[in-house]
Amino acid sequence: MKIPFSRPSIGEEEIAEVVACLRSGWITTGPRTAQFERDFGAAVQAPHALAVTSATAGLHLAMMALRLAPGDEVITTPITWPATVNTIVLCGATPVLVDVEPETLNLDARLVEAKLSARTRAIVPVHYTGQPCDLDALGALTRARGLRLIEDAAHAIGAEYRGRPIGAIGDAAVFSFHPIKNITTGEGGMVTTADDALARAMRLLRFHGVERDAWKAYGGGQLPLYDVTAPGLKYNLTDIQSAIGIHQLRKLAALNAERERLARRYDDALARIPELRPLGRAPYPHRHAHHLYIVRLQLERLTIDRNRFLAAVLDAGVGLGLHFTAVHELTYYRDRLGDLRAALPVATDASRRICSLPLFPGLSDAEQDRVVDVLEQTVHAHRR
Ligand SMILES: *Cc1c(COP(=O)(O)O)cnc(C)c1O
Numbered sequence: 001m002k003i004p005f006s007r008p009s010i011g012e013e014e015i016a017e018v019v020a021c022l023r024s025g026w027i028t029t030g031p032r033t034a035q036f037e038r039d040f041g042a043a044v045q046a047p048h049a050l051a052v053t054s055a056t057a058g059l060h061l062a063m064m065a066l067r068l069a070p071g072d073e074v075i076t077t078p079i080t081w082p083a084t085v086n087t088i089v090l091c092g093a094t095p096v097l098v099d100v101e102p103e104t105l106n107l108d109a110r111l112v113e114a115k116l117s118a119r120t121r122a123i124v125p126v127h128y129t130g131q132p133c134d135l136d137a138l139g140a141l142t143r144a145r146g147l148r149l150i151e152d153a154a155h156a157i158g159a160e161y162r163g164r165p166i167g168a169i170g171d172a173a174v175f176s177f178h179p180i181k182n183i184t185t186g187e188g189g190m191v192t193t194a195d196d197a198l199a200r201a202m203r204l205l206r207f208h209g210v211e212r213d214a215w216k217a218y219g220g221g222q223l224p225l226y227d228v229t230a231p232g233l234k235y236n237l238t239d240i241q242s243a244i245g246i247h248q249l250r251k252l253a254a255l256n257a258e259r260e261r262l263a264r265r266y267d268d269a270l271a272r273i274p275e276l277r278p279l280g281r282a283p284y285p286h287r288h289a290h291h292l293y294i295v296r297l298q299l300e301r302l303t304i305d306r307n308r309f310l311a312a313v314l315d316a317g318v319g320l321g322l323h324f325t326a327v328h329e330l331t332y333y334r335d336r337l338g339d340l341r342a343a344l345p346v347a348t349d350a351s352r353r354i355c356s357l358p359l360f361p362g363l364s365d366a367e368q369d370r371v372v373d374v375l376e377q378t379v380h381a382h383r384r
Helices: 012-024 031-043 055-065 082-090 109-115 135-145 196-206 239-250 252-270 306-315 331-337 345-353 365-381
Strands: 048-052 073-076 094-097 120-124 148-152 172-176 189-193 276-278 293-297 354-357
Touching: 012 239, 031 048, 031 189, 031 239, 048 055, 048 196, 055 082, 055 148, 055 172, 055 189, 055 196, 073 082, 082 094, 094 331, 109 135, 120 135, 135 148, 189 196, 239 252, 252 276, 252 293, 252 365, 293 345, 306 354, 306 365, 345 354
Parallel strands: 073 094, 073 120, 120 148, 148 172
Antiparallel strands: 048 189, 172 189, 276 293, 293 354
């Protein structure tokens, strides 16, 4: 029995809507994307929701909309997918990595203040695994200094912080619909914001910088005239993809409830394998989106390192993930930012220990039990 790391939950509703879209004659951005944006904005209580081709595209738009200049600094976490830092660098700014909390591996708000400088423009936390960062603490830092709080919410669809949905709190939040994420459109993403100016800037940048409203200014009415006031990109989501997203979003609560049930089953089963330590929970009220289930290998009790552990479990037919290799361990960032291993001790240590277990709606209890058996056998075979 081979068990994948992840598998999307696509139902007949998604398939029928895609077929209807294909038959409708309108397949790129149009009415279904408009509906997906309205539904998503309503779900996270955000006045603006912009559908984009990926979370990476959304992060790129958000960073571009901040008009970062060379020398500007953006504070973020080393425990993230490269997109978070790459988009900062691609806009000419310098990422400043701040260490993470030992139990959640979320950006440690208590360490951020010491890293703020006259050049800091924004803080980009990641709600790692779907567990919200301490947004009150981070928001207090950004508001006091006129900085921007842009959340990488790729893991956090359906998560809540102190009773408010992720997507309604910071200056902007960016979600991912990659097939391994909690809901999918094949590839895709969404940026939400309550800031009218930020929404307008990102909307322009999403589609070439083309001012559609400019037609009116020229009195063009129905004429296909357009204008560009600043160059933009081509990051709009198609209606074929939004057709999937509309139905995925309707299933979000049920999909996340199943993730939560499976996460609890892992909590119970792993209690008997002390060599594999799950992450801890944040002390403030929150709803966890359970995007990932991470365990930290107690390497002191094992004779093999994490990579050999991964290989052994993969050999036994269980798909594990690695989320993530710390950013400062990646060649470009090591060359550019220098050796940060001593400055980021928690992230450096976690990066050597973590692996992600299969967690997706559709993983059967029997399959999950098999995952735990393989983990236990692998640990026992390599115990000190
Ligand atoms: C998946 C992911 C992204 C990128 O999402 P895409 O939609 O694939 O571009 C960004 N940040 C984090 C933390 C992610 O896990």
